[in-house]
Amino acid sequence: MKNRAALIFGYNDYALEIAKNVTYEYENVYLYSLNSEQDILRNRSCFEVKSFDLSDKWDDLNENIDIENSIAFCVLEDSAENIFLTISLRSSFVNLNIIALSNNKQTANKLQMAGANKVIPLVQTTAEMISEMLQKPIVKDVFHKILFESGALKIAQVKVNESNCYIGNSVSDIDWSKRYGIVVLAIVNEDMSSEFIYSSKVKHHIVSKDDMYIVVGYETDIKEFEKMTGSTCD
Template sequence: MKNRVALIFGYNDYALEIAKNIVDSYNKIYIYSLQSEQDTVKNSSEFEIRSFDLSDKWDDINEFVDIKHSIAFCVLEDNAENIFLTISLRSSFPDLNIIALSNNKETANKLQMAGANRVIPLVQTTAEMIAEMMEKPIVKEVFHNILFENSTLKIAQIRINGTNSYIGKEIIELDWDKKYGVIALSIMYENMRNEFIYSSIIKHYRVKEGDSFVIVGYEIDIKEFEKIVGSECD
């Protein structure tokens, strides 16, 4: 019997966090690892780890996967490999829902051309921050909508410039959702340290020039917000 499964290609922290947060939605989750990745990330006993090669023909997947009701995540850290993988999967499985991660706009465009149903841009933050964010129900809901629903929600990282009124204000005072329709998820300081936006330890932190905020919203709202408070970081 074929199963509704999630296939995650890439053995890294992003892959493990995705797996943890979709475990209740699929009969089985398989993480596929290139040999070069296996020494860099701790093994997770929660999920079955399988080896693969970019030259694979995927015949074994066809035998046990209900392709039309399953999903594949392409999260290889090398952009060229991720694009090649997406092309290969799309060529073999026209009906498979493919989600790909991208670290820049150019790669995102290539992944879409390669056949990805949806491309999720990665902001320049650590996987540990994403892991912390994903523990919050509201963020998990947003993440689910971006992945699985026909949503136009986007994630962006906005750097605060020196000309806006938010500099000097405490985090707890910010009302971006009411004014601009965007939701702030986290803050990254100039030294690259980051904090979840709703953490009690930073609610009285005062915004400084050069701080960056990871936000979620509709593209038109993000662009308007960017004009007012700062500049977008690719």
Template sequence: MAKTTALIFGYNKYAHEIIRNVKDKYNSIKVFSLDENDKAEGLYELEYFDLSDEWADMQKSVDMKNSMAFCVLEDTAENIFLTISLRANFKDLTIIAISSNKESANKLLMAGANKVIPLTETTSDIITNMLEKPISHKILHDILYEKSSLKIAQVQIGEESEFKDEQLTSIDWTRYNGIIVLSVMHEDLKSEFIYSSKAKRHIIKSGDVLIVVGFEKDIQDFENKIRSKRYVNWSHWSW
């Protein structure tokens, strides 16, 4: 039986390739774009979303357990963050993501993707095989609720940090292997996902706290590289 809905996040050549290959396998296709200037071409619904969006409305109209999400945003950090958000909200959703290299593939799996496809391999045969035989991997839920060597930590920006006075969008997060940065918390305890529209314009200040996911050694390396220290150990933190 065909899966209910194909949810495609990203409006680009990869999205169009997936649409061509899944249009006969799903009852409906929904495409989500970050750019309000994008226009649908008739084979699917096109909706606009922000990475800080809540997903409650989608759950009302889509059978998430019997659907599949494709994360094909071309910005690696945004694609990782999207995967984390979807997995945190929909534990039974099958998530397929694209990656540009092995490092980003590992991060996407850590973020909760069931299957990661290298950009060089997005052919119709591979997509078809992926749909028929999804591969399960540990998901973000395991980090939060089960025994895991992965941790969530708060790293507070110090006066000597290289991030101080930098805009969030100017930081190359790929320099920090094994780390996924989720959000920034201000001194007034207000927290924003780092890929939301508002947070992108944020200038990092001393005292701001970054919420990160990673293995203990990678978190320690991250602290040393940016010359900042852990504020609270969130090993047992849960949503």
């Protein structure tokens, strides 16, 4: 039977941090190393370290991993090797969700061209956080808590199903925050194009089936809202 797994390519601090953070979602977390013999010996984490090389045909993955429901993280320290790995995985697995780490903008573009679904631009992200700390410390604090910490305030993706009583109503006519105690940040249409709630486009948007609402609120309020809309993605 094929496993649903998080495949992390590269054995380094980034890989270990990712592994720690994805275990709640993926039962199987595998770390793949280019220097497996050395890394297996020094591995003190609870994650299994496997070997791979860049010329791999990925037969092992094909046989044992449920590729469509798995996720791959490419975090090799050498940018060229990371790009090569991404392109190699994409060429073998069209449906694999690949997240890659880049150190600069140039590499980020190349990783995207190589087929990564999402690129984490490490330096830019760190710089963004620092500049936010300096310019908008409260925004940084609030969003950091909402996104990364297990506080009372949550963010959720809520999908509208066919039984929703607001279907057919104009978004601007409904005061979500008063009724449900939540703040709707954005609406994602069926075609996955997201629009912020304050955009003029959304003002005329009619609530329809399969709309996805990105909402912020307290856990109980979000649950109430989910009950009303019918389902949740989170």
